[in-house]
Amino acid sequence: MKRYVTRPRINSPRVNPDGKMYPSSLIEETVVRLLRDSECRLPPDVHAALRRALDRETEEMPRSQLMLVLSNVDRAKELSVPMCQDTGLPVFFLRGRCDGRILESIRKGVARATEEIPLRPNTVDPVSRENLGSNLGEGMPPMHLEPADQDHLDLAVLPKGAGSENWSALRMLNPSEGMEGVRRFVIECVVNAGSRPCPPTVVGVGIGGTADMACALAKKALLRRLGSRSGDTVLAELESRLLSEINSLGLGPMGLGGSTTCLDVLMEKAHCHTASLPVAVSLNCWAARRAFARIYPDGRVRFSQGGFD
Amino acid sequence: MSVRKLNSPMGEAEARSLKAGELVSLSGELLTARDEAHLRILELVRSGRELPFRLEGAAVYHCGPIMRRDGEWKVVAAGPTTSARLDRLAPELIRRCRPRLIIGKGGMSTQTLEAMQEVGCAYLAFPGGAAVLAAEALPEVLEVHWEDLGMPEAVWHLRVENLGPLVVAMDSHGRSLFKEVEDAVRKRSILL
Numbered sequence: 001m002k003r004y005v006t007r008p009r010i011n012s013p014r015v016n017p018d019g020k021m022y023p024s025s026l027i028e029e030t031v032v033r034l035l036r037d038s039e040c041r042l043p044p045d046v047h048a049a050l051r052r053a054l055d056r057e058t059e060e061m062p063r064s065q066l067m068l069v070l071s072n073v074d075r076a077k078e079l080s081v082p083m084c085q086d087t088g089l090p091v092f093f094l095r096g097r098c099d100g101r102i103l104e105s106i107r108k109g110v111a112r113a114t115e116e117i118p119l120r121p122n123t124v125d126p127v128s129r130e131n132l133g134s135n136l137g138e139g140m141p142p143m144h145l146e147p148a149d150q151d152h153l154d155l156a157v158l159p160k161g162a163g164s165e166n167w168s169a170l171r172m173l174n175p176s177e178g179m180e181g182v183r184r185f186v187i188e189c190v191v192n193a194g195s196r197p198c199p200p201t202v203v204g205v206g207i208g209g210t211a212d213m214a215c216a217l218a219k220k221a222l223l224r225r226l227g228s229r230s231g232d233t234v235l236a237e238l239e240s241r242l243l244s245e246i247n248s249l250g251l252g253p254m255g256l257g258g259s260t261t262c263l264d265v266l267m268e269k270a271h272c273h274t275a276s277l278p279v280a281v282s283l284n285c286w287a288a289r290r291a292f293a294r295i296y297p298d299g300r301v302r303f304s305q306g307g308f309d
Numbered sequence: 310m311s312v313r314k315l316n317s318p319m320g321e322a323e324a325r326s327l328k329a330g331e332l333v334s335l336s337g338e339l340l341t342a343r344d345e346a347h348l349r350i351l352e353l354v355r356s357g358r359e360l361p362f363r364l365e366g367a368a369v370y371h372c373g374p375i376m377r378r379d380g381e382w383k384v385v386a387a388g389p390t391t392s393a394r395l396d397r398l399a400p401e402l403i404r405r406c407r408p409r410l411i412i413g414k415g416g417m418s419t420q421t422l423e424a425m426q427e428v429g430c431a432y433l434a435f436p437g438g439a440a441v442l443a444a445e446a447l448p449e450v451l452e453v454h455w456e457d458l459g460m461p462e463a464v465w466h467l468r469v470e471n472l473g474p475l476v477v478a479m480d481s482h483g484r485s486l487f488k489e490v491e492d493a494v495r496k497r498s499i500l501l
Contacts, residue, residue: 085385248501255487257486
C-alpha cells in the first residue's frame with residue numbers, strides 16, 4: 001500500500017536560474033520534511049508489526065514493554081517530536097542524477113532539521129569527540145549514491161541510532177560455509193547484541209560484494225518494507241526461516257524475555273569473488289525509522305514511508 | 310501487577326528492599342550521566358576534588374536527552390541509552406559515589422551488579438526509545454552541569470514525576486533479569 005502526498009513546489013521557480021533541475025531550496029526543504037516524518041512517525045508497516053507483536057505476547061513483561069513503546073510512538077506523532085532521543089545519524093540514499101550542489105543542499109537540510117525539529121546533535125569528531133552541534137562534519141551525513149538515468153530524483157533517509165548501529169558486524173566467510181554459515185552468523189550477531197540494540201529489531205543482512213559493499217547492502221536492506229521478500233528464492237526462504245528462529249530465542253522486547261525478538265529479516269545480495277563470501281549484519285531498533293521522497297523535474301515531490309516500487 | 314511508588318534521592322534500606330521483577334514508578338530528582346560525564350566524575354573523585362552535584366543517594370539516568378531552550382530549558386525527548394557502554398566505568402563510580410538507583414536500558418555486567426550489591430543500589434529498566442513518555446515525566450530542569458560536553462553528554466539535573474512503569478531489572482541481592490534471559494537465549498541458540 002502506497003502512502004504519499006503530492007504537494008506543490010516549495011519556494012522554487014519552475015526553472016532554476018542556472019537551468020538545473022531540482023533547485024537547492026527544494027532539496028533542502030525535502031530533506032527537512034523527510035527527517036521530520038522519519039523521526040516523528042513510525043512507518044505504517046513497522047507500527048503494524050509492533051501491534052501484531054503485542055497481540056502475540058501473553059506474558060506481562062513483554063506486553064508492558066510493547067505497550068510503552070506503542071504509546072510512546074502515538075505521543076511522538078501527536079506532538080510531532082522525535083520518538084527517540086537518539087535521532088541517529090541520518091543515512092541518505094540517492095538514486096538519479098546527482099551533483100555536488102544536491103549533496104550540499106542535503107547537508108544544509110540536515111543542519112536546518114537539527115535546529116528546527118529539533119534533532120539531537122550526535123555527530124562528533126572521532127578523535128577529539130568535539131561536537132559541532134549541527135550533525136555535520138567530515139564525511140557527514142553518510143550518503144549512498146546510485147547514479148541512474150531517470151528524470152526524477154529518489155531520496156531516502158534512514159536515521160540510524162547508535163544503540164543498534166554499535167552491533168553491526170562483518171564476517172568474511174569461507175565460501176564452503178555457504179548459506180548455512182550465513183544463517184549461523186546472523187543468529188550469533190542477534191545473540192551477542194542481546195538486549196542492547198532495543199529489540200524487537202529489524203535484521204538487515206548484506207551478502208556478497210566486497211567487505212564494504214556487504215556492509216552497505218545490509219544497511220540498504222533496512223529500507224525495505226517489513227514482510228517483503230528477497231527476489232532470490234533461496235534468500236527469501238532464509239529470511240523467513242531466520243525470522244522464526246530468532247523469535248524462538250526468547251530474548252523478547254528490550255531483552256526482558258518474550259516471543260518477539262525481531263520484526264523481520266531482510267537480505268540483499270551482490271555477486272562476489274569466487275574465493276569470498278562476505279556477510280554483514282546491520283540491526284535496526286524497534287524504531288525502524290525511514291522516509292522516502294521522489295522529486296520530479298517540475299518541482300513536484302511525493303513522500304512515502306513505505307518506499308516506491 | 311501493582312506499581313510501587315519510589316522517591317529519589319533515597320536511602321540504602323529502601324534501595325535494598327527493591328526486588329528484581331517489581332514494577333515501580335519514580336518521582337523526585339535525577340541526574341543524567343553517560344560516557345563523558347562518567348569519565349569526568351571519576352577524574353574528579355579520584356583526585357579528591359568535589360563534584361558540582363550530589364551523587365550519594367541519587368538516581369543516575371543513563372540518558373542523553375534532546376533539550377530545547379525557550380527562555381528556560383525544556384526536555385523534548387529523553388529515553389534511556391545503552392547502559393552496557395558504561396560497564397567499564399560504572400563499578401568504580403558506584404563504589405565511590407554511592408548512587409541508589411540507576412535507570413537505563415539493556416542491563417549491565419556482572420561486575421557492575423557486584424558493585425550494586427556491595428553498595429545497595431538497584432537498576433531500573435525503561436524501554437529504549439520511549440523518549441517522549443520519559444520527557445513527559447521530566448517536567449523541570451533544576452540545573453545543567455558541564456554543558457561543554459555537548460547536549461547529550463552534559464549532566465542534566467531534572468525533576469521527575471511518575472516516570473514509569475520501570476522494571477527493577479537488577480537488584481542489590483545479585484539478581485539480574487537481563488542475565489537470566491541472556492543465559493537462556495544462549496542455550497537455545499546452540500540448538501538452532
